[in-house]
Amino acid sequence: MSTAGRPPSSGRRAFLVRKSLIPLLIAVLVVYSAQQLLTPVLAPLSRELTLTETQLGLVIAVAATALTIASPLWGHALHRIGLRLVLLSGLGLATAGLTGFAAVAALGLDDTMPTPLVFALMLITRSIVFGAGVAALPVAALAVAGTATTTETERTRATGLVGAAQGVSMVLGPAAGGALAAASLMLPLYLAPILCLLLALWVLATVRPPAASAPAAHSGPGPRPWDARLWPLLTIGFFLYLSLGLVQVIIGFLVADRLHLGPQETAGAVGIVLFTAGVVLVAVQGAAVPALGWPVLRLLRTGSPIAIAAFALLSVSESLWLITTAFALLALGLGLAIPGFTAAPTLVVEQTQQGSISGLVNATIGATFIVGPLLGTALYEIDPAIPILTALGAVTAALVLAWASPAARRTQVTTVTAPPGTPAEPQEER
Known part of the structure; x- marks a missing residue:
């Protein structure tokens, strides 16, 4: 047949x-x-x-x-x-x-x-x-x-x-x-x-x-970040990445000040912390998320509380192994939540708008690397605990939006469609 x-x-x-x-x-x-x-x-x-x-x-x-x-x-x-x-x-x-x-x-x-x-x-x-x-x-x-x-x-x-x-x-x-x-x-x-x-x-x-494959051409204006379907989802992503940017930029200062280390010892200790976090992040996003197959809301609602616990632990960590554990836990939490964020906005727009929405998602991520490092270092000069607590607050805000936002709930009922016969029709190069 x-x-x-x-x-x-x-x-x-x-x-x-x-x-x-x-x-x-x-x-x-x-x-x-x-x-x-x-x-x-x-x-x-x-x-x-x-x-x-x-x-x-x-x-x-x-x-x-x-x-x-x-x-x-x-x-x-x-x-x-x-x-x-x-x-x-x-x-x-x-x-x-x-x-x-x-x-x-x-x-x-x-x-x-x-x-x-x-x-x-x-x-x-x-x-x-x-x-x-x-x-x-x-x-x-x-x-x-x-x-x-x-x-x-x-x-x-x-x-x-x-x-x-x-x-x-x-x-x-x-x-x-x-x-x-x-x-x-x-x-x-x-x-x-x-x-x-x-x-x-x-x-x-x-x-x-x-x-x-590439996005098919579309007519009319692309999605706007202030669209009611999108801005809560983009805000969730902004808060998630902002929390990471706030602590990533201060990790060297944090390790040096809390452990009373010199420059070379600090570099080695920071390398241990970031390498451990990187390995966990790769394992979660590359293996655990594909294997679990969870919907985006479950990823957001599960990963965010883990990240909150990680920041709480980091705020009181006074040893290298505790700081490393806190960053590994953070990598686990954000490793679950971030794929939920990156997928969520794509579920509420048309297939022909996937290129435009991917640009907005990446712009949201980029914006946090403008704000995060500048804000993190400024807050650290006031008090070393403030950027960590601010990061905890940012993830908490993301979690609240993931539970309370109608836009987030809308991802549960959105039907993903594609051109018939193939997962995506390749665009002709011009």
Whole structure:
């Protein structure tokens, strides 16, 4: 009997989803690992270049601002120029930004460029150009996760895999960057743009419309963040990521002050804390969330209380093992809740708006990396406990919205639809 025109079986559909996502997951993993290569060297490099802590903070904050602004633009571009061109454009900007950053740093270390000019060019290369380019990768991956899935469970699993790819980069990148920095501070800076360039060449050679699905074109305005269906869900995500940003930026100060450690001991202790949290995060998002198959509300309502308990423990932790336990618990809680957030907004918009909604989701995440580091350090100067308690309050607000918001409850009754016959129809490249 002919099967033409019939929807694919669940096993076949899952295979097609994985096939659509694999190129995007590889792209996210590589480019975010290239970014994370720089994490161990930014502070010592800034000292060598005679940049202040405030100037380094501005480099990071401006990069987050560029990512926040660019993300919705990449979401709209997916509908207009297609997945492949968005990937290549984003990787081109990322490669150019990291190449320029390495060149500026090399000239600054050689004393051939004055410090004010070094700082200005870092803002242009590492912050604006790279920040705008790297935003394209998670936007594209989340859009494909939205268009290549036909049920809430599939979509939650797919968005969890995108988060897991970013989590793996947070484990691999700093470890590799630290090892390279032991030989030279410039080695991670040289390797990062090479990785982005190789990835761009791989995308150019291998990624075609049949290999990776993209959002279909749509007419009319895209979803707006103030839409009553969306703003509570985006606010939940903002609070979740804000809580992470508040404590992530102060972990070094917290470890040094509570354990009374020197710079080298602090770096080693922070490495233990973040590595443990990264491993837990990858395990939860890459394995536990797909295996559980929970709906988005259950993920949000289960993960948020665990994160609240983690912040409560962190507020009273006075030993390395307790701080590490608190961050592992935080990774467990946010590892459950965050895939619920990233999937939830995709459930209340049309399939043809998945590119646009992925841009809004990524912009929401980027905004927290503008606010979180600046607010966390400012609050820490007032009292070391305040940023932790603020983070606890942010997750509590997210939990309240997850229980009380009509928009959150609406995700329980939304039917996910897809074009008949395939999980997603690939868009023609133009």
